[in-house]
Amino acid sequence: MANILVVDDEHGIRDLLWEILNDGGHQVELAENAAQARAARLRERPDLVLLDIWMPDTDGVTLLKEWSTTGLLNMPVIMMSGHATIDTAVEATKIGALAFLEKPITMQKLLKAVEQGLARGTLRQAVAAEAVPRESLVLESVQISPPAVAVFQEAGPQSTQIFTLDKPLREARDEFEKAYFEYHLARENGSMTRVAEKTGLERTHLYRKLKQLGVDLTRGKRNAA
Numbered sequence: 001m002a003n004i005l006v007v008d009d010e011h012g013i014r015d016l017l018w019e020i021l022n023d024g025g026h027q028v029e030l031a032e033n034a035a036q037a038r039a040a041r042l043r044e045r046p047d048l049v050l051l052d053i054w055m056p057d058t059d060g061v062t063l064l065k066e067w068s069t070t071g072l073l074n075m076p077v078i079m080m081s082g083h084a085t086i087d088t089a090v091e092a093t094k095i096g097a098l099a100f101l102e103k104p105i106t107m108q109k110l111l112k113a114v115e116q117g118l119a120r121g122t123l124r125q126a127v128a129a130e131a132v133p134r135e136s137l138v139l140e141s142v143q144i145s146p147p148a149v150a151v152f153q154e155a156g157p158q159s160t161q162i163f164t165l166d167k168p169l170r171e172a173r174d175e176f177e178k179a180y181f182e183y184h185l186a187r188e189n190g191s192m193t194r195v196a197e198k199t200g201l202e203r204t205h206l207y208r209k210l211k212q213l214g215v216d217l218t219r220g221k222r223n224a225a
Contacts, residue, residue: 001025001026001027002026002027002047002048002114002118003026003027003029003044003046003047003048004021004026004027004028004029004046004047004048004049004050004114005028005029005030005031005037005040005041005046005048005049005050006018006021006028006029006030006031006049006050007031007032007033007034007036007037007049007050007051007052007055007060007063008031008032008050008052008055008080009032009033009052009054009055009056010052011032013052013080013103013105014030014032017050017105017110018030020107020110020111021110021114024111024114026114029046033055033056033057033058034055034057034058034059034060034062034063035057035058037049037051037063038063041067041072045074045075046075047075047076047118048075048076048077048078048114048117048118049075049076049077049078050078050080050101050114051063051064051077051078051079051080051097052079052080052081053079053080053081053083053088053092054081054083060079060080060081060092061079061088061091061092061095064077064079064092064095064096064097065095067096068095068096073095073096076098076117076118076120077096077097077098078097078098078099078100078101078113078114078117079092079097079099079100079101080100080101080102080103080105081100081102081103082102082103082104098116098117098120099113099116099117101113174213177209177213178213178214178215180199181195181199181209181210181213181215182215182216184198184199185215185217190217192206192207192217
């Protein structure tokens with residue numbers, strides 16, 4: 001059983017989520033605005049928060065950012081909205097939200113998201129307990145669905161890439177490959193020889209691939225300058 005905080009200004013949504021989660025054996029606390037959510041968060045850290053984006057006093061993204069900057073975002077947060085754009089979802093994810101649920105929320109999607117959120121929270125606590133350095137987590141993947149978005153962060157040199165997954169495989173692959181080669185070009189200051197060695201491609205093949213993907217070959221050199 002988990003303690004779950006539901007923040008939504010719509011009475012019907014709060015009641016529905018309470019009923020589903022309560023039937024699942026969870027302890028559920030309800031808040032109809034950001035002020036009540038702040039008070040609930042200060043009383044006790046919930047195991048998971050379901051946070052609506054559009055609220056009359058303070059919107060959910062602003063509240064999420066507030067928790068993040070004050071060190072209170074140490075629990076999984078799943079954003080909810082029926083009108084949010086991909087940009088809003090990506091912004092929330094970059095701040096620290098785990099996922100995004102589009103209204104109307106089906107029971108299946110809700111329970112799956114809650115299960116994944118609680119699992120992520122348990123993993124986060126385990127990592128903290130073992131005092132594993134953040135840098136050792138080489139790749140972190142977060143999915144938002146729908147809309148489907150992936151945010152990848154590499155340890156070491158700061159590199160964050162955002163990919164929209166709701167597209168044909170070929171387009172998604174090309175988008176990833178372009179970001180991959182641009183990353184290595186920047187790291188190697190535009191040196192095609194070193195990029196070829198790093199990526200395991202023959203130089204002629206590498207040039208052909210970069211041209212096909214529309215990669216700016218001067219980008220790495222400009223960044224170095």
